[in-house]
Amino acid sequence: MKAVKIVGQEKIEVVETPVPEVGPNDALVRLKATALCRSDLYRYHGTTCFDDDSANTNFTPGHEPCGIVEKVGDKVTNVKPGDRVGLFMFVGCGECEYCLRGDEMLCKQFGCIGFQRDGAHADYIVLPGANCLKIPDEMSFVAASLLTDVGGGLYTACRNLDVKGGKYVVIVGAGPMGCGGVMMAKAFGGKVIIVDVDSGRLDFARGIGADYAINPKEEDVEKRVLEITHGRGADIAIECTGNEVGANTALNVVRPLGRVGIIGENSSCTFDPSAQVIHKRLTILGCWVFNKNDWGEIVDFVLENNVPIEKLATHKYGIEDAEEAYRVFDSHGAQKVVFVWDE
Incomplete structure (x- = not known):
């Protein structure tokens, strides 16, 4: 063979x-x-x-x-x-x-x-x-x-993060994992916001169902998410980049009592537990397959x-x-x- x-x-x-x-x-x-x-x-x-x-x-x-x-x-x-x-x-x-x-x-x-x-x-x-x-x-x-x-992992992430109709879901990273997340979150009924610095990948994500696309090179992600969500912030964020910037973006865009799923593999990340997690009472889930x-x-x-x-x-x-x-x-x-x- x-x-x-x-x-x-x-x-x-x-x-x-x-x-x-x-x-x-x-x-x-x-x-x-x-x-x-x-x-x-x-x-x-x-x-x-x-x-x-x-x-x-x-x-x-x-x-x-x-x-x-x-x-x-x-x-x-x-x-x-x-x-x-x-x-x-x-x-x-x-x-x-x-x-x-x-x-x-x-x-x-x-x-x-x-x-x-x-x-x-x-x-x-x-x-x-x-x-x-x-x-x-x-x-x-x-x-x-x-x-x-990809499909099984993102299905499970969306289910466990309670993605459903009317909820705003920010997906950070428009690679295969992120775009798989777009498909699954849409199927669960979520309103999907995709974030990536690659305009071609953002176009692909739009083509498979993303409702909004944000390029951090062109606009402030947190400000734009607040505009889209009428000042509340996203209900859910799913981090698919595997880098520190992506992880911090996910933590920052969700509203108080929101949920964050971490999928991107990453061995090191610095964030502010008090301001970004504790005082917002966030739920953070590790999502693996x-x-x-x-x-x-x-x-x-x-x-x-x-x-x-x-x-x-x-x-x-x-x-x-x-x-x-x-x-x-x-x-x-x-x-x-x-x-x-x-x-």
């Missing part, structure tokens, strides 16, 4: 490698669509993610996949060959309280495909059968792939509300063009880049 390997800093190779073996609890999945994520670029640039450096070279990245079950181990009962599935990226111990509730990413022993183990930028992948999440025939493989991270057991709920929501999640896939490539795909994604010239295989 063909598999992408990161063999050095900003060096991609597509190699022939054996199809992985299936254990008794495993499923072999033939990939049909798998997206690139900003976190894939950590390894691409020679840095680390999840505080792990065990797979710096000669590993297969990719953690947003879906495909068709090809083979299952003797102990797998939830899926069978021929099933269309999305794949949950995290593998835990399977026994702790977090694994049992579907939050494997919180397990002390968790591993993520594409980081601690070979990922999905390949023709096939082996994962525990429990990580296979069925997708209905009416959902495309590309859409399902985008739900395994989704609970595996919510998959059916997420898929139903997208289908019932006609969420155009597939529009995020602005660039599609075959696996043999991985070098170009990574280069384009790294240039910020795309929203989501997705590897696809013919039906």
Whole structure:
């Protein structure tokens, strides 16, 4: 089979490698669509993610996949060959309280495909059968792939932040996560304000449903949000940039008793807890992916509300063009880049 390997800093190779073996609890999945994520670029640039450096070279990245079950181990009962599935990226111990509730990413022993183990930028992948999440025939493989991270994560963030009709939602950052947030917040009924310094990305966000767009290079974000919200401030803000300016913007634009969701990965941030949080009595939520057991709920929501999640896939490539795909994604010239295989 063909598999992408990161063999050095900003060096991609597509190699022939054996199809992985299936254990008794495993499923072999033939990939049909798998997206690139900003976190894939950590390894691409020679840095680390999840505080792990065990797979710096000669590993297969990719953690947003879906495909068709090809083979299952003797102990797998939830899926069978021929099933269309999305794949949950995290593998835990399977026994702790977090694994049992579907939050494997919180397990002390968790591993993520594409980081601690070979990922999905390949023709096939082996994962525990429990990580296979069925997708209905009416959902495309590309859409399902985008739900395994961006879509599922932003659905969960909007639900947990209580986005609903009439509420003003500021989304900071109009990259893939932010634009996924635009789609989900609109489907929940929110009035969406998108903030970004890239005019092209703001135009894209408008095209998928954002009600207002603010470029901090051109106008004062806090002042403009107050104008839009008739002096109250936003009810909810979702931070998707992963930088200090974005985080502070999210904290500053919400009204007293508002809610802020933090999605953008960031190892350091300075803010004023008293003025920005305590005295406004804000609720701040860490938002990371989704609970595996919510998959059916997420898929139903997208289908019932006609969420155009597939529009995020602005660039599609075959696996043999991985070098170009990574280069384009790294240039910020795309929203989501997705590897696809013919039906």
